[in-house]
Amino acid sequence: MSNPSTPTSISERFRPGYWLLFALIGALAVGVVAFYGCNFLATRDLREMAAAPNGGLEWLRREFHLSDPQFKKIEALQSAYAPVCNEMCRRITEANSKLDRLVSEKREVTPELEAAIREAGSVQEDCHKQMLAHIYQVSAQMNPADAQNYLRLMKSRVIQPALSSDTAVRAATE
């Protein structure tokens, strides 16, 4: 009969405490590698999209299921709209800067201040018209169901983002 105190296999050569420590460290290491590896692989696609210059258009393509011809047309519309948008940015900056300066300088509503308020309002009106025209053109390129969703989203995000999109509608029917 063999001596039970003599270790006969590798599992018996190490103290139980060492196996436990090895198990804990190994589990932690594998867990961390699995976590970061999984996270990296699963987010790679969207991270690359976010870093790309036309990431916004790629979002539009996926969100509204655009086919290649539809996407090309919308891309062309976007390129044509870009200078219009830049011009609107310039006019907004100019009108708001002027209004801001006059509001700070004056202590009563003067004709000059009134004109600046009208100018800022006019710029905002033009901006909304241009944006809506572009939004309608883009939605016309989409499938009907996607176009409906696109218009609903743009209404809430662009036209009146500070208000619920049907605020004015509810007020008219109350």
Place this chain on the structure above:
Amino acid sequence: MDDDQLRQKLAAWEVRPEIPPDFQRNVWQKIAVRESKRKMLSFGNWNNWWLRTPRLATCAIIFGGLAGTGLGLIESSQANSRNWKNLEAKYVQSIDPYEHLRTL
């Protein structure tokens, strides 16, 4: 008695142990009884066979891998959701001058 006589006496001495017929059965029975007793794992008492085997390490590593993957999937889902919202905002900025100026 001198040394030679003592040596002769010892050489003539024969030992004939009498082992009971159920000796082996009794030994194994005692072993089985001890192994079947439940032992409380007190602090410091690590002398349990299941702690010594590599199976514990293997199970722990597999569990660690599964837990890491699960948490990674949850985190990546949240990160993708954030990225998707950022991309939506990026598109809106490209068509809304006010939003574009606000985020400059």
